[in-house]
Each structure stands twice: as structure tokens, then as C-alpha cells.
Amino acid sequence: MRKPVIVVVGAGPGVSGSVARRFADEGYDVALLGQDQDVLDDLTADLEGRGATVGHAVADVTDEQAARDAVRRFGEHTGRIDVLHFNPSAFREKDPLTLAVGELLEDVALGVGALLTVVQAARPFMSAGGRVSVTGSMAADEPWEGAASLGVQKAGVRNLVHSLDKTLARDGIRAVSVTVRGTLSREGAFTPDRVAEAVWAAVTRDDDGWTSEVPYRGQ
Template structure:
């Protein structure tokens, strides 16, 4: 297939949906991994109307075998993966004195571990110029103690992005975490569409200007 392909992990109605639409508008075909079949169907219809070929898989991305198989199927079908965008995180309103170890590890498995799973599955289909992007958050640096696991996830996924970028850079593949330093809203600088624009810009950064973390301050 001649069109570039983006795989959106954690596809939903917010930032990830806006990312899928932005890349579709820029000429990408789209593969979606998400948990809500109704949302996936709506996104598929929307993206198809924008001219994109769309595939989707409804699954729990913490199911390593299912997530690997889905990404592999997308790659085998398209022959290429040019961008992998990772969006999932778990919001659990528990402070550090009520959060259990099991809950923390379950949340990290979603917000950090699933990035490993999907990148490893996508790597055989990625070549020089391919990119990995992650929706980061100011919670990595300024955690809200009443949702303690979220800050751990965002700090962890940012750290993993730095390692991925260093590991893949010799092959011409780069990774970036876009740190959203504000609360998502329906209007203003932090709408999902504006964040998606920032992710698009980060992915399009020239190699000689590349940074593995890009802040988005609105």
C-alpha cells in the first residue's frame, strides 16, 4: 500500500480520536485498537468519509497476546506502519494510602506496559522515518495525589519513550512524548483537536531538531 499508515492504540472519543482524524486528513490510512466497539464503529465511519482505509480491533490492550496479534495483522495487511500513537492510561481516584500494589501494577500495565507490547509488535513493519508518539501529561511532574497511579503511569511512559527513542534512533525510527501541560477542555487551547495538532507537529519534527519529549503549553 502506498499511503502511510498510523496505528492508534487506545482509540476513543478524545485525543486519540482527534489524532486519528488529523492523520487521516493528512493522507494516512488508520488502524484502531480500542475497547468500545460503538466508538470504534463511529470513528471508522468518520475516518472512511475522510478518505482513509480503516481497520479496527476491539480488545483490552493489556492482553499481550491479543494486542500483539492485532498489531501484527494490521502490519501484515498494510505492509507498513509509519506511526504508532499510544494514548491509554488508567484514571483511578485513590491516594497513595488507599491504592493497593495490585491496582498500581494493573494501571501501569495499561499506561506503560501496553506501549512495550504494541511497539514490539509493530517494529517489524516500521522502517527509517517511522515514528512513535505518546500522549503525555503534566501529571508526570505534578501528580494529583488523589489519583496517584496516573502520575506514575505518565512518568513511566515518558521514561520508556526516552529509552525507545535511543534504542531505535540508529535505525532512523524516533519516539516522542507530547507532554500536555493543561487540562483537556471543549474549548480553548487544550481541546483534543488542538492537542492532536501538537502531536502531528511533534511527529513531523525534522531529524536534526528531534527531541523525545515535547511540551504542549497551549
């Protein structure tokens, strides 16, 4: 029986890398989609050392065709996608009076729109029991005005997850946003590894009582 597969979109050294490691430790093979080849190489070596078979691709996920092609290649190679984890967001330090409309739309294309792209590309390779997960943030409810576009992205991507979950549930696939209600740190309750544990717990729940948002408060 082939091992389950997770595709991590926006793969990097933070939460997304910790999610990849958490699933690899549970016996998943891993596909990584990111923007930095060196980071992907380092993460690949780590995951392979944990026994995972790893594929990776460098792509700008706001380039719809490039992102679709990368995810499709992963699916065709593995024959299945069991979990799709979406991590990208843009941090632009501009308040609402200095943020241009074009900049806001550019950020939303990354933090929200790209989720549509990769889910649509992954869907043909997903079956009942499949999961879509997203790294959410308390910025959706408590935005910092100094980076106004981030709150818009996190509110938008959470809303989109709700719609995705309702749509995919018809085929036994569920979607969830894990809302991190704290600031990421190197120590304590909000390290990337602790957040990854929350993602694992949210994704592996039974369908009974499923919710499309799970808050992580560091507990």
C-alpha cells in the same frame, strides 16, 4: 505508491480520535485498536468519510498476546506502519494511602507496559522515518494525589519513550512523548483537536534537533 499508515492504540472519542482524524486529513490510512466496538464504528465512519481506509480491532492492550496479534494483523494487512500513536492510561481515584500495590501495577500495565507490547509488535513493519508518539501529561511532574497511579503511569511512559527513542534511532525511527501541560477541555487551547495538532507537529519534525519529549502548553 501506498499511503502512509498510522496505528492508534487506545482509540476513543477524545485525543486519540482527534489524532486519527488529523492524520487521516493528511492522507494517512488508519488502524484503530480500542475497547469499545460502538466507538470504533463511529470513528471508522468519520475517518472513511475523510478518505481514509480504516481497519479496527477490539482488544484489551493489557492482554499481551491479543494486543500483539492485533498490531501484527494491521501490519501484515497494510505492509507498513509509519506512525504508532499510544494513548491509553488508567484513571483510578485513589490516593497513596488507599491505593493497593496490585491496583498500581494493574494501572501501570495499561499506561506503560502496553507501550512495550505494541511497539515490539509494530517494529517489524516500521522503517527509517517511522515514528512512535505518546500522549503525555503534566501529571508526570505535577501529580494529583487523589489519583496517584496516573502520575506514576505518565512519568513511567515518558521515561520509556526516552529509552525507546535511543534504541529505535539506530534504525532511523524516533519516539516522542507530547506532554500536555494543561487540562483537556471542550473549548480553548486544550481541546483534543488542539492536542492532536501538537502531536502532528511533533511527529513530523525533522531528525535534526530531535527531542523525545515535546511540551504542549496551549500555544
